Amino acid sequence: MSVSITNSKLIYDGLKACDVKLIAALPETWLVHLIRMADEDRAMTLVRVAREEEAIGIAAGAHLAGVNAALLMQNHGFLAAINPIVSLAFLYKIPLLMLISYRGHMGEKDPWQTQGGLVTEPVLRALGIPTSTLTIPHDIPRRLKEAQTLAHASLTPVAVLLPRELMWEEA
Amino acid sequence: MRTSEALRAIYPELERRIIVTIMGATASELYALGHRPNFFYLEHSMGLASSMGLGIALALPAEQVIVLDGDGSLLMNLGTLSTMARYKPGNLLHIVLDNESLLSVGGFPTATATGTDLAGVARASGTPRVLEARTVADFKLAVSEALASHTLTTIVTKVEAVAPSSYHMDLTLLENRFQFWRCLRERRRAP
Ligand SMILES: Cc1ncc(C[n+]2csc(CCOP(=O)(O)OP(=O)(O)O)c2C)c(N)n1
Numbered sequence: 584m585s586v587s588i589t590n591s592k593l594i595y596d597g598l599k600a601c602d603v604k605l606i607a608a609l610p611e612t613w614l615v616h617l618i619r620m621a622d623e624d625r626a627m628t629l630v631r632v633a634r635e636e637e638a639i640g641i642a643a644g645a646h647l648a649g650v651n652a653a654l655l656m657q658n659h660g661f662l663a664a665i666n667p668i669v670s671l672a673f674l675y676k677i678p679l680l681m682l683i684s685y686r687g688h689m690g691e692k693d694p695w696q697t698q699g700g701l702v703t704e705p706v707l708r709a710l711g712i713p714t715s716t717l718t719i720p721h722d723i724p725r726r727l728k729e730a731q732t733l734a735h736a737s738l739t740p741v742a743v744l745l746p747r748e749l750m751w752e753e754a
Numbered sequence: 755m756r757t758s759e760a761l762r763a764i765y766p767e768l769e770r771r772i773i774v775t776i777m778g779a780t781a782s783e784l785y786a787l788g789h790r791p792n793f794f795y796l797e798h799s800m801g802l803a804s805s806m807g808l809g810i811a812l813a814l815p816a817e818q819v820i821v822l823d824g825d826g827s828l829l830m831n832l833g834t835l836s837t838m839a840r841y842k843p844g845n846l847l848h849i850v851l852d853n854e855s856l857l858s859v860g861g862f863p864t865a866t867a868t869g870t871d872l873a874g875v876a877r878a879s880g881t882p883r884v885l886e887a888r889t890v891a892d893f894k895l896a897v898s899e900a901l902a903s904h905t906l907t908t909i910v911t912k913v914e915a916v917a918p919s920s921y922h923m924d925l926t927l928l929e930n931r932f933q934f935w936r937c938l939r940e941r942r943r944a945p
Contacts, residue, residue: 632837639799640799640803640808640809641809643802644806644807645812649938650813652809670799674798
């Protein structure tokens with residue numbers, strides 16, 4: 584059992600194809616490879632935050648300064664960042680490309696993840712955040728590009744959920 | 755020293771730089787001194803002015819960015835001090851106008867009124883330069899030294915908890931946002 588390096592690489596390459604230059608991140612298990620790839624990429628500015636709320640502010644600043652940013656966090660980090668998503672991103676019409684690892688859903692063994700897993704999609708819907716779930720590896724680049732395009736056209740946050748079937752390899 | 759006096763003293767330094775302020779009293783005081791397209795007033799989202807400033811500073815290394823923060827706002831996002839200190843952008847100046855109060859919502863004492871030392875927290879977070887001021891002259895000097903140092907600096911200055919004569923700003927949030935965005939875009943093109 585391990586985090587998929589192959590799919591992490593596809594996601595990272597997809598972000599590069601979107602001309603993402605800054606990634607604000609708070610690690611969790613499923614994101615280790617993605618964060619390592621950003622760290623090793625000299626053309627990428629990786630900002631490791633102490634709390635996910637900060638990442639919303641940093642990405643907003645980068646956007647206003649003309650730099651494409653992406654966020655990497657787990658769904659509990661998304662839940663921790665709701666006020667700035669509402670009171671900064673939506674209020675000020677700031678596009679955000681939020682990549683959210685979808686813990687606590689089907690197949691989850693860690694009991695502590697499950698409550699957040701139950702409420703993630705309902706909260707995204709309640710906030711009116713367009714959401715795309717990456718499941719098929721060869722669709723990754725296209726779906727990331729489409730999410731970024733919608734975020735920039737609508738000037739709103741967009742979520743890309745990274746589910747277990749993509750991030751976690753059993754066996 | 756009042757916030758209005760502190761800001762008037764450094765206004766010439768603010769005029770051409772990229773400014774991100776917190777909401778309420780600080781925003782209104784700066785606006786009253788004269789709005790500029792390079793001023794962004796974060797009229798909500800408490801605590802994130804410094805995070806926005808960090809994002810801008812990292813994205814535009816050729817520009818100097820000044821954040822006008824408040825004690826209440828900073829206490830809500832103390833982690834920002836560790837994140838700024840981790841990346842140490844030399845083009846970022848973080849000013850905390852410490853009125854020991856949540857002034858903009860009517861004036862409730864914050865923990866800096868009972869001894870919490872934000873300059874100490876900034877130092878312990880690894881901020882390379884931390885300066886403190888109590889008078890207008892000290893504050894003005896600290897700001898010009900910080901800008902000349904090209905080193906990430908946090909200045910904590912004590913100010914009186916006196917509300918502005920008016921909170922009115924004739925500027926909608928989105929007008930401010932798009933104007934600021936265009937201004938930054940121009941600076942990006944012509945560094
Ligand atoms: C998350 C959140 N909680 C509460 C508020 C209400 N609020 C608006 S301004 C403010 C006080 C800000 O205090 P400080 O940063 O010290 O600045 P000051 O008003 O004293 O200049 C508060 C509590 C808010 N905007 N957001």
